[in-house]
Amino acid sequence: MRLFLLALLVLHFPAMAQEDMSAKAWLDNMSQALRDKEYKISLIQLQADHIRPLVYIHGKIEDQEVAFLEHLNGPPKNAVRVGNTVTFIEHDQPAYSVNANRIQGILPPAFAGNISALESGYTFVLGGRSRLAGRPSQLVRIIPVDDFRYGYQVWLDLDTYLPLRYDMLTQDKQLLEQLLVVELLVLDDVPAILNEAYKQKWPGVISQPTRDAGDNWKFKWLPEGFKVLVKDSHRLMGSHEAVEYIALSDGIANISVYVARAGDAMMPEELVTRNGLSLATERIGNAEVVAVGKVPAETLSRVAKSITIE
Amino acid sequence: MDKLGQEWVSAAVDGEVDAQTLAELSADKDSHEQWRDYHMIGDAMRGELPKTMNLDLSASIAAAIELEPAILVPVQPKLEESQPTKKSNVIPMFKQFGQYAIAASVALVAVVGVQNYGQDSAIDASPLPVLNTRPLVGSVTPVSLQTGSVKQNQGYSNVQVMEQRQRINAYIQDHMLQQRLNNGVTIGDNSHSERDLVPVNN
Numbered sequence: 001m002r003l004f005l006l007a008l009l010v011l012h013f014p015a016m017a018q019e020d021m022s023a024k025a026w027l028d029n030m031s032q033a034l035r036d037k038e039y040k041i042s043l044i045q046l047q048a049d050h051i052r053p054l055v056y057i058h059g060k061i062e063d064q065e066v067a068f069l070e071h072l073n074g075p076p077k078n079a080v081r082v083g084n085t086v087t088f089i090e091h092d093q094p095a096y097s098v099n100a101n102r103i104q105g106i107l108p109p110a111f112a113g114n115i116s117a118l119e120s121g122y123t124f125v126l127g128g129r130s131r132l133a134g135r136p137s138q139l140v141r142i143i144p145v146d147d148f149r150y151g152y153q154v155w156l157d158l159d160t161y162l163p164l165r166y167d168m169l170t171q172d173k174q175l176l177e178q179l180l181v182v183e184l185l186v187l188d189d190v191p192a193i194l195n196e197a198y199k200q201k202w203p204g205v206i207s208q209p210t211r212d213a214g215d216n217w218k219f220k221w222l223p224e225g226f227k228v229l230v231k232d233s234h235r236l237m238g239s240h241e242a243v244e245y246i247a248l249s250d251g252i253a254n255i256s257v258y259v260a261r262a263g264d265a266m267m268p269e270e271l272v273t274r275n276g277l278s279l280a281t282e283r284i285g286n287a288e289v290v291a292v293g294k295v296p297a298e299t300l301s302r303v304a305k306s307i308t309i310e
Numbered sequence: 311m312d313k314l315g316q317e318w319v320s321a322a323v324d325g326e327v328d329a330q331t332l333a334e335l336s337a338d339k340d341s342h343e344q345w346r347d348y349h350m351i352g353d354a355m356r357g358e359l360p361k362t363m364n365l366d367l368s369a370s371i372a373a374a375i376e377l378e379p380a381i382l383v384p385v386q387p388k389l390e391e392s393q394p395t396k397k398s399n400v401i402p403m404f405k406q407f408g409q410y411a412i413a414a415s416v417a418l419v420a421v422v423g424v425q426n427y428g429q430d431s432a433i434d435a436s437p438l439p440v441l442n443t444r445p446l447v448g449s450v451t452p453v454s455l456q457t458g459s460v461k462q463n464q465g466y467s468n469v470q471v472m473e474q475r476q477r478i479n480a481y482i483q484d485h486m487l488q489q490r491l492n493n494g495v496t497i498g499d500n501s502h503s504e505r506d507l508v509p510v511n512n
Contacts, residue, residue: 086490088490098490098491100490104489104490229492230488230492236480236481236483236484237480237483237484237487239476239477239480241477241480243484245484245488247488247492249492254485254488254489254492256481256484256485256488258481258484263473263477264470264473265470265473265474265476265477266470266474267474267477267478267481268474268478271478277482277485279478279481279482290481292481292482292485293485
């Protein structure tokens with residue numbers, strides 16, 4: 001009888017462990033699963049009126065993470081990641097590689113990184129359980145500490161801790177962006193396509209000769225948790241306008257701040273797109289400070305207003 | 311041609327056979343030459359020969375008859391010439407396909423345009439704070455940004471609106487591109503932090 005109880009306890013142990021797990025622990029497990037597991041995820045990305053079906057395949061070859069992202073609809077648009085190099089293969093330009101530790105454009109890269117780095121801007125709260133992609137899942141809310149950024153929700157597979165759904169929400173719980181996993185396959189072996197991608201010779205990482213050290217820009221105010229990632233001066237891709245550039249991030253949300261000579265055409269003071277991307281402009285003399293990012297437009301205005309030069 | 315046949319033709323020439331035999335004779339091509347020869351012999355005997363004469367009249371008539379249907383149906387050599395033009399017809403067909411493909415892609419663009427317009431109108435219902443401009447719609451990647459029209463409420467000229475739109479697009483595209491380029495940099499890696507930044511009082 002005692003043995004039976006013990007057996008029951010052992011059998012129950014993993015489930016019990018999950019019951020006791022903190023929201024942070026769930027996210028830590030997700031981060032590890034995203035990096036270590038071999039899987040194929042078919043998902044749908046919803047952004048405003050855009051719906052994009054995607055396939056993401058991830059595996060490990062010789063201790064290096066190899067991943068492949070494919071857009072299923074429209075002109076071919078793929079990304080391959082081998083180790084810390086991501087190559088974008090798109091129909092309208094030659095393939096190019098960048099240094100990156102995740103393929104950008106699906107989940108926030110921070111989800112596979114150090115979750116603790118997010119704690120200054122967000123709190124983690126456990127939600128209920130639900131069934132997604134045919135699997136039981138646990139909801140974890142990533143709640144912003146203030147009104148200066150958006151909130152997130154992520155549903156994690158009970159088995160693998162891989163995300164099955166991801167929502168980006170405004171303060172009024174308005175959905176801005178959603179990733180919905182349709183099928184999750186946990187793979188035993190590295191799929192052939194990743195082996196091929198690993199062997200393939202990809203173009204070298206594009207050098208950025210234009211990345212001069214920018215001026216010494218400072219911010220009088222930044223929302224809690226936001227830090228300067230990069231400062232440089234470069235030319236805008238489309239218009240070749242020379243700008244001073246500062247990249248800010250709180251781990252999930254990224255803000256780009258540009259300082260440029262004001263153009264003839266007035267930039268809008270504030271602009272909000274339906275997928276959460278906002279833009280704010282502050283005009284100081286004949287200079288223009290433009291802030292862009294997936295945060296509320298008021299945040300961008302305040303950031304743009306608080307910039308100073310030392 | 312046997313002796314009996316010759317006599318038979320000779321009799322026909324002299325009009326000594328009935329209609330049925332004559333019909334049989336007309337069907338027999340080999341006898342035609344003899345028919346002609348007998349007639350000529352008869353004509354010569356009666357002194358009715360013309361000064362010049364085409365000895366092979368039936369052949370030229372036959373040739374003329376051969377030519378006759380050429381007027382109704384394209385003549386053989388002409389048909390052979392038209393063969394290559396038939397082949398060249400295939401090429402325009404492919405050209406047409408090309409045109410269809412272009413037309414289809416144009417149609418696709420048109421649909422995208424319509425969708426964007428739809429978004430524009432739908433945006434009015436958006437509860438998000440919208441000042442000055444209507445929102446613009448962008449996709450994730452910088453290289454294939456799809457944008458709807460950005461309209462100013464303040465009666466700017468079309469050129470200014472276009473210019474503004476281009477500048478907004480340039481900034482948003484650059485922001486998207488920077489996301490890709492900065493991806494390798496994570497918060498922990500950088501020595502910069504807002505605590506290092508000394509507030510400046512102006």
